[in-house]
Amino acid sequence: MWTYLAPILLLLASNVFMTIAWYGHLKFKTTPLLTVILVSWGIAFFEYCLQVPANRLGHQVYSAAQLKGLQEILTLSVFAAFSISYLGEAIKWNHIAAFVLIIAAAFLLFLE
Known part of the structure; x- marks a missing residue:
């Protein structure tokens, strides 16, 4: 069970960092671009x-395509x-x- 769950938990945590790196700087519009680039890299x-x-x-129990599908679902959830x-932005219909x-497309990756 852990071999299936550990990759998902690690991907979830990595997505938190990725989302902060990619979008966190949007609240700091006056900060110089080079500064936000370097902080984002960090x-x-x-x-x-x-x-x-x-x-x-994860590749021990999931295919690369399945890992990518999981990544997309987690990315959307975290985002x-x-x-x-x-950011205080609403999610619209x-x-x-x-x-x-x-998510439906990613689900198809798990059908055998």
Whole structure:
């Protein structure tokens, strides 16, 4: 069971760092671009420290396509929570519809 769950938990944690690195700077529009790039790279380092082992461990029980599908579902979930809680942006009906379609596509990767 742990061999199936550990990669998912690591991917979830890596997505938190990735989302902060990619979108966290949007609240700091007056900060120089070079500064936010360097800070984002620093945050992304920790994302890679979690993502690489997640995929290495995960590939023992999931295909690469399945890992990518899991990644997309987790990315959307983390992004939606971040967008609402940190950026204060609403998730609209069309965002939800698009997310559902992406999740459905990722689900197809697990059909044998």
